[in-house]
Amino acid sequence: MYGAPCWVSLATRELAPAQEFYSTVLGWTFRPDESLGEEFSVAMADGETVAGVAAVTPTIGVAVAWTPYFYVDGADPVAARIWERGATMAIGPMRLGNGRVALAADPAGATFGFWQGQVRHGWRAEDSPPPAQLELRTRDAFAAAIFYGEVFEWAANRPDHCDVDYQHGAVVVRVGQHTVATLRGGGVESAPDPKIRPRWHVCFTVDDVEAAVRAAVKAGGTVTEEPSNGLGGRSAGLRDPDGGLFTVATPLE
Template sequence: MAATEGAGLGQPCWVSLLTADLKASQEFYAAVLGWTFRAGSFGEGFSVAISEGKPVAGLSDAASSLGVAVSWTSYFAVDDADMVAARVRERGGTVAVGPLAVGRGRVVLAADPMGAVFGFWEGENLPGWRIGSGSAPAWLELRTRDAFAAAMFYGEIFDWAMDRPGRCEVRYEDDAVTVRAGGRTVASLRGGAVEADPDPRIRPRWHVYFCVDDVEKAVEAALAEGGAVVAEPSRSRVGREATLRDPEGGLFTVTQRAG
């Protein structure tokens, strides 16, 4: 986790890979995304990925100890982890871990009613870290069965669409529920028959997009490092992209950097 002046309450404030082999994950993402790494502030087993000199994401070898699948997890900023955890339970979600004191804040790992795992963080966030800006991920997308039901759940626990300064706005556009903050799109929620996917590892989830200079080169590097291609390079509504799986099963999408 990282430390908040970057993201307002209810907004995405960090992404982190829960992995079972930190060293192997660092080698894979260094080759595919060009990241370097430094030790995290939460002790052994944590590291921070650096892109263009700035923190971009976290990596932790806690997947095995927490008993969860290797995955990228999206975190959201809150001011009261206990209150939000109670809201999660009241609305049919599950609190798996926490609130747990970590560094100068508290973290919670939870799942929404459809099973998508997410986290939230009470404490200082990383100044300047904003989705779609600088070194931060380009995009977050909830892939779920019922986008409107999901929007109601997250809207209620994170106070989206509340008439308060800095809160996220929610709207329907481009066949998805779009979450905006400060005039920027920070996430989208898309529905569909996730359970019908032939790959049993595909389930409702928060999916992370990272920018690269060349999608094809990223795909080649992923294959060379033992990863797999889930969706071949193609042009989407936001640009050229490809979805990849790292050797441990972590899913993510690379998208062509604008310009």
């Protein structure tokens, strides 16, 4: 689906420690991705691909972080639309494996990527909800919705594009009946704390939030947001030992 999230990936320093941490906290297994190179691996859960882990921060100079990627059928026009709207192209578009990839930052500074190529099994939004939920916390959710809507052609009234709705003070991006991303206000660009600055939050579903928090702390991670109940269920914010921020959540029944 054009403009829908199609992948999330962790840029980190070393593969083995990252794999050990996320295996402990989220129960993932890992396999190498030969199409991308020896520094890349794919996380698996229940036989499905969930996310990527790439030991690339020392070589390409990016921060340790989880980044969402959105599907496009032409990377160059998307890059041009990003430039035209005063945002930043950080890397690419460039060839990677069997596709083309790019990293960018929106006008408020939140980092995201886009991908031109085959979408991995389990990430086709028209078939099932994505394995990770995405939430952008930014200065102005409506301004962000306009930016991303123009870049990824959301709300284009076409069956192969995402729809946009407004619920509970947030902009909600949908593919059919599936919510694939949520945009909320509240980010502060000048905040010294990266948890508060505008960014895409990547959230993984767990059976027990408290158990995941305990496992993360025991494995060397830290808690950035204590477990709490919200509109979507119970969640907590975590930081892995290398600095990667992510969220775990148990949806409402």
